[in-house]
Amino acid sequence: MAGYAIEMHGITKTFGSVVANKGVDLNVKSGEILALLGENGSGKTTLMNMLSGIYKPDSGSIYINGEAVSIDSPEDAKRLGIGMVHQHFKLVDVFSAADNIWMGKEKSGLVLKKKRYDEIKDITKRFGFDLDPTKKVYNMSVSEKQTLEIVKVLYYGAKIIILDEPTAVLTVQEIEKLFNVLRAMKAEGHAIIIITHKLNEVMEISDRVAIMRKGEYITTVNTSETSEQALTEWMVGHKVNLNIDRPVVEKTRPLLEVRNLTINNDEGATAIDNVSFYIRGGEILGVAGIAGCGQKELCEAIAGLRPIVSGQMIHKGDNIVGLPPKTILEKGISMSFIPEDRLGMGLAPSMSITDNMLLKNYRMGKSPLIDRKRGRKDALQVIEDLSVVTPSTETPVRRLSGGNVQKVLLGREIKAGPNVIITAYPVRGLDINSSYTIYNILNKQKLDGVGVLFVGEDLDVMMALCDKILVLCHGKVMGVVHAHKTTKEELGLMMTGSLDLSEKYADKPAGLAKDTFFEDENKKEG
Amino acid sequence: MNGFFSKMPRLPFHIVKRENCPLWMKCCFYLAAIVIALLAGALVLWAIDVDPWDYYYQMFTMGAVGNKRAYKIYMNYIKEFLPLALTSVALSLAFKMKFWNIGGEGQFIMGAVSAAFVAFKLGPVAPAWVTLIVMCITAMVIAGIYGLIAGILKVRFGTNETLMTLMLNYIALYFLTFIGETKADWNFFLQEKSARPVFESFKDIVIFPSIPLGEKFELNVCFILTLMVGAIIFVYLKYTKQGYEISVVGDSPNTAHYAGMKVNRIVLRTVFLSASLVGLAAAFKVGSSGVLSTSITDDVGWTGIIVAWLAQLNTGMIFIVSALICVLQFGSVNAASEFARVDSSFANMLQGLILFLVLAADFFIRFRIARTKKGE
Numbered sequence: 001m002a003g004y005a006i007e008m009h010g011i012t013k014t015f016g017s018v019v020a021n022k023g024v025d026l027n028v029k030s031g032e033i034l035a036l037l038g039e040n041g042s043g044k045t046t047l048m049n050m051l052s053g054i055y056k057p058d059s060g061s062i063y064i065n066g067e068a069v070s071i072d073s074p075e076d077a078k079r080l081g082i083g084m085v086h087q088h089f090k091l092v093d094v095f096s097a098a099d100n101i102w103m104g105k106e107k108s109g110l111v112l113k114k115k116r117y118d119e120i121k122d123i124t125k126r127f128g129f130d131l132d133p134t135k136k137v138y139n140m141s142v143s144e145k146q147t148l149e150i151v152k153v154l155y156y157g158a159k160i161i162i163l164d165e166p167t168a169v170l171t172v173q174e175i176e177k178l179f180n181v182l183r184a185m186k187a188e189g190h191a192i193i194i195i196t197h198k199l200n201e202v203m204e205i206s207d208r209v210a211i212m213r214k215g216e217y218i219t220t221v222n223t224s225e226t227s228e229q230a231l232t233e234w235m236v237g238h239k240v241n242l243n244i245d246r247p248v249v250e251k252t253r254p255l256l257e258v259r260n261l262t263i264n265n266d267e268g269a270t271a272i273d274n275v276s277f278y279i280r281g282g283e284i285l286g287v288a289g290i291a292g293c294g295q296k297e298l299c300e301a302i303a304g305l306r307p308i309v310s311g312q313m314i315h316k317g318d319n320i321v322g323l324p325p326k327t328i329l330e331k332g333i334s335m336s337f338i339p340e341d342r343l344g345m346g347l348a349p350s351m352s353i354t355d356n357m358l359l360k361n362y363r364m365g366k367s368p369l370i371d372r373k374r375g376r377k378d379a380l381q382v383i384e385d386l387s388v389v390t391p392s393t394e395t396p397v398r399r400l401s402g403g404n405v406q407k408v409l410l411g412r413e414i415k416a417g418p419n420v421i422i423t424a425y426p427v428r429g430l431d432i433n434s435s436y437t438i439y440n441i442l443n444k445q446k447l448d449g450v451g452v453l454f455v456g457e458d459l460d461v462m463m464a465l466c467d468k469i470l471v472l473c474h475g476k477v478m479g480v481v482h483a484h485k486t487t488k489e490e491l492g493l494m495m496t497g498s499l500d501l502s503e504k505y506a507d508k509p510a511g512l513a514k515d516t517f518f519e520d521e522n523k524k525e526g
Numbered sequence: 527m528n529g530f531f532s533k534m535p536r537l538p539f540h541i542v543k544r545e546n547c548p549l550w551m552k553c554c555f556y557l558a559a560i561v562i563a564l565l566a567g568a569l570v571l572w573a574i575d576v577d578p579w580d581y582y583y584q585m586f587t588m589g590a591v592g593n594k595r596a597y598k599i600y601m602n603y604i605k606e607f608l609p610l611a612l613t614s615v616a617l618s619l620a621f622k623m624k625f626w627n628i629g630g631e632g633q634f635i636m637g638a639v640s641a642a643f644v645a646f647k648l649g650p651v652a653p654a655w656v657t658l659i660v661m662c663i664t665a666m667v668i669a670g671i672y673g674l675i676a677g678i679l680k681v682r683f684g685t686n687e688t689l690m691t692l693m694l695n696y697i698a699l700y701f702l703t704f705i706g707e708t709k710a711d712w713n714f715f716l717q718e719k720s721a722r723p724v725f726e727s728f729k730d731i732v733i734f735p736s737i738p739l740g741e742k743f744e745l746n747v748c749f750i751l752t753l754m755v756g757a758i759i760f761v762y763l764k765y766t767k768q769g770y771e772i773s774v775v776g777d778s779p780n781t782a783h784y785a786g787m788k789v790n791r792i793v794l795r796t797v798f799l800s801a802s803l804v805g806l807a808a809a810f811k812v813g814s815s816g817v818l819s820t821s822i823t824d825d826v827g828w829t830g831i832i833v834a835w836l837a838q839l840n841t842g843m844i845f846i847v848s849a850l851i852c853v854l855q856f857g858s859v860n861a862a863s864e865f866a867r868v869d870s871s872f873a874n875m876l877q878g879l880i881l882f883l884v885l886a887a888d889f890f891i892r893f894r895i896a897r898t899k900k901g902e
Contacts, residue, residue, distance in 0.1 A: 015543050058896070305784060326786035335784075346784055348777040355770070359785045362770055370770045 004066070005030045005160050005191035006051065006082075011060035013046055020046040023060070024217040026210055028160070033182060033192045035206035035223070037199075037235055039431035041389070041401035043215040044195050045087070048162045051193075052084035053077035064160075083153030084162040089145045091137045098133035101152045123155055127184045130177070142291070143174040150181065161185065162193045167201055168428065171290050172459070172492070179205050197431050199228040200460070211235055236433050244439050244464040246484075247447055249282035254513045255451040256302070256333070256420050261311030263297045263475075271297035273475040274311070278513040279420060279451035284442060286466030286483065287455040290495055294475040295455045296337065299424050302453075303335035304328040315420065317517035329360055334418035336409055336426065346409050349398035353379045353390060356397055357412050382411030386437060403434035410441060421445060424455035439465055459488050473497040542896045555890050559883035567876045576865055584864050585857035585873075597743040603856050604745070605814065606824065608752045609634075609807045611848040613830035615759050616803030618839045622763060623776040623796050625680075629673060629691025630804050630827025632698035636672040637665035637805030638812045638822045639702060639715075642728065645813070646714050649731035657732045658813060665809035666802035672698070673801020674794060681790045695827065699820075706820050715818060729816030748810040753845075755803065760841035772796050804830075829855075832881055851877065 004027045013021040020043045028034045038044045049055045051062070053074040062069055064080050071077050091100050098120045120133040131147050140148065146166060153161055167175045182192055182205060196202060202209055203223060211218040211234045218234050233239055257278040265271035272294040279285050287295060300306035302313065304325040313320050315331055336346055347356050354375040362370055379393040386407040390400055397405055410426055427435040442452055442465070456462045462469055463483050471478040471494040478494040479501030493499035568578035588603060590596040613630050620627035641661040649657045676690035705715050709723050717726045736744035763769040771792050775782045782789050807826070812818060833851055837843035858873030
């Protein structure tokens with residue numbers, strides 16, 4: 001018994017008729033990083049919420065350092081030295097970093113003291129964090145907010161730290177920084193549980209891996225004695241092919257061409273700076289770049305949701321600059337952007353799957369009445385084609401788990417039969433199985449002659465899936481490379497702006513198609 | 527909050543989310559809420575030495591049982607019920623879009639004044655049915671425009687519609703008071719002969735007709751019109767493309783924008799529709815009573831908010847809930863005449879209690895309390 005920081009025995013938790021956890025056993029030692037692995041909806045977050053006092057198990061027992069405990073509230077968890085960093089941050093935007101930490105403190109007195117900044121600075125120094133205690137949360141990047149959450153947990157003396165998908169919204173560099181912090185915490189004897197979908201991260205950071213499937217505990221293995229393939233099979237329950245196909249398709253003339261495009265962001269600063277590229281039918285063009293370097297603005301501009309400053313965009317030879325979003329949709333350009341909160345754009349969360357299917361084509365037909373029959377038919381088909389797990393077509397989308405939400409969104413976009421798909425972060429936060437489903441969907445579209453713009457995060461995936469990769473750095477194009485010829489290092493250098501391949505070939509400028517439609521127009525004019 | 531709970535003794539039960547509460551159970555919870563509210567009210571009555579049983583009997587029968595003039599009571603009851611039901615339906619339109627239109631009072635007043643204006647000016651020269659139609663249309667347009675002010679400010683400058691509609695209520699109220707208290711040559715709203723400012727009645731010029739049913743009971747056409755509007759709005763919200771747009775905008779404006787909807791236009795259109803229906807309710811009200819008054823609204827702009835929420839924005843339920851609330855209000859006024867000791871504002875207290883407890887019942891519909899099993 002001794003030696004384990006946490007032991008959970010036979011934990012069962014049900015929500016109504018749904019069994020989220022069924023007889024789960026889990027244990028973690030001090031000075032150890034345990035990765036908790038499982039598909040979306042396999043009950044990882046529920047299990048961790050029971051450790052942090054948000055939920056109470058229906059049955060089962062929890063031991064902390066060998067002692068049976070009952071965790072009834074987050075306060076109890078705090079007292080027992082358990083701290084959780086949630087997927088969705090729980091911070092007060094208008095407070096400084098220090099105040100966000102300080103406000104949860106009991107017996108902190110009534111007066112705000114200058115000392116609080118120093119106290120927090122001490123902690124950040126000890127673990128090698130990069131955090132300014134006086135900075136307001138609304139000025140922070142996602143990675144800073146996360147750091148703040150971790151510091152908060154440490155400040156309250158947590159010995160057991162749970163991180164729920166901490167890497168989902170971080171860049172490669174930020175992840176590396178986070179892992180260094182985790183290693184420092186481990187060296188100090190903390191027990192760490194990390195929930196993640198990314199197998200390469202599991203292999204890199206964890207000592208042991210616990211695997212869950214559909215609410216049940218499967219097994220725990222030592223990381224050094226396993227492989228990504230084995231982990232996936234445990235997680236999914238059957239053999240999975242981890243290779244991503246890149247079918248070769250005959251390419252058409254450019255479907256979408258963008259020339260010298262400049263776009264501002266919400267603050268009025270330049271987000272996309274003089275960018276040119278083109279997408280052919282039967283091609284997947286990847287867009288790589290550090291988070292927040294104009295990807296969102298680019299997607300919105302193409303979909304007609306954001307005005308552009310200058311430049312040209314033509315679709316099959318027709319200008320689309322300045323057209324309303326509705327007209328652009330009707331031309332067959334579909335855009336799906338999965339924001340960090342996953343639900344913010346593209347879906348109406350309280351409405352049913354049926355109603356969400358109708359979102360983009362509800363105007364069809366002259367009748368003033370809405371055609372729910374068609375929506376239901378579409379919903380049934382998407383549910384079947386993409387194996388969406390849902391009680392019915394009338395279930396509100398927000399009740400579905402993350403992966404299923406994304407399948408509904410992408411399913412609808414494809415159902416509309418677009419000829420250009422703009423998709424940003426389609427696998428954000430998805431488990432392996434769902435991610436592969438999405439890759440297959442995109443490949444199938446490519447085979448059908450659709451042009452795909454894939455804004456992604458995972459370079460390994462992009463190099464396997466995309467035909468070409470456009471690299472952005474601070475809104476500027478660093479070059480377009482062939483995915484099968486490039487290396488991760490080269491992409492990394494381009495993303496950080498140390499390597500600029502945009503003028504590699506003087507005779508063939510990056511992003512301009514040889515058989516462009518622009519020439520047509522020039523010829524006509526000449 | 528957590529601090530508070532952690533100091534409580536360990537409880538042998540915990541709260542669990544309930545999924546798919548069956549309809550009969552929902553009804554039971556709501557019924558229980560109402561019964562508890564009435565029991566609490568009975569306690570108050572009992573404390574001031576009034577027999578609760580007698581009082582409630584008087585209240586819920588509205589004094590109609592065994593009364594020869596019961597038909598009169600029913601007719602008056604319907605007169606109170608119609609504006610409340612229609613106003614609640616109108617407000618629910620905006621609420622569905624998460625546009626917090628609490629300006630029902632102001633929109634109602636604007637509608638009432640403009641309907642009266644038409645009655646005075648057009649009534650003497652045009653056929654009655656033309657006047658009535660013009661009254662309705664004018665009231666709808668003026669009230670709609672009055673509602674649009676808050677809508678335009680929100681769309682254009684991002685102002686808070688709750689504050690705007692609230693303040694516009696007072697502007698309308700004092701505008702009406704101004705008309706009602708200013709004796710002047712131009713003010714045709716007041717009685718010419720009276721030395722004191724008293725609203726002039728246009729009963730003799732134009733009034734909504736009633737259909738005689740049975741011996742003495744007459745049903746005002748507004749009743750049929752209100753039911754029709756209710757049915758139309760039900761279909762509008764549930765089955766039309768515009769209704770769908772309202773739901774999407776209410777749920778996620780970002781998504782609506784992304785789907786190519788013109789969000790601002792939808793907001794303005796819906797706010798106009800919501801406010802103009804409040805105006806229609808006002809036209810029905812003045813058109814059937816034939817006179818303005820400073821308390822013309824009967825607080826329907828406020829009560830309508832409660833009704834819309836109690837009915838969970840369901841158009842059918844709004845009619846049921848407003849009928850019940852009206853029994854409460856109308857019945858308590860009636861009972862107050864029998865029981866001198868109990869003021870008619872007892873109904874307000876009861877209404878508050880019921881609202882509070884129904885909201886509490888909502889909690890039990892969404893959650894249940896489960897016994898915590900001890901682990902081995």
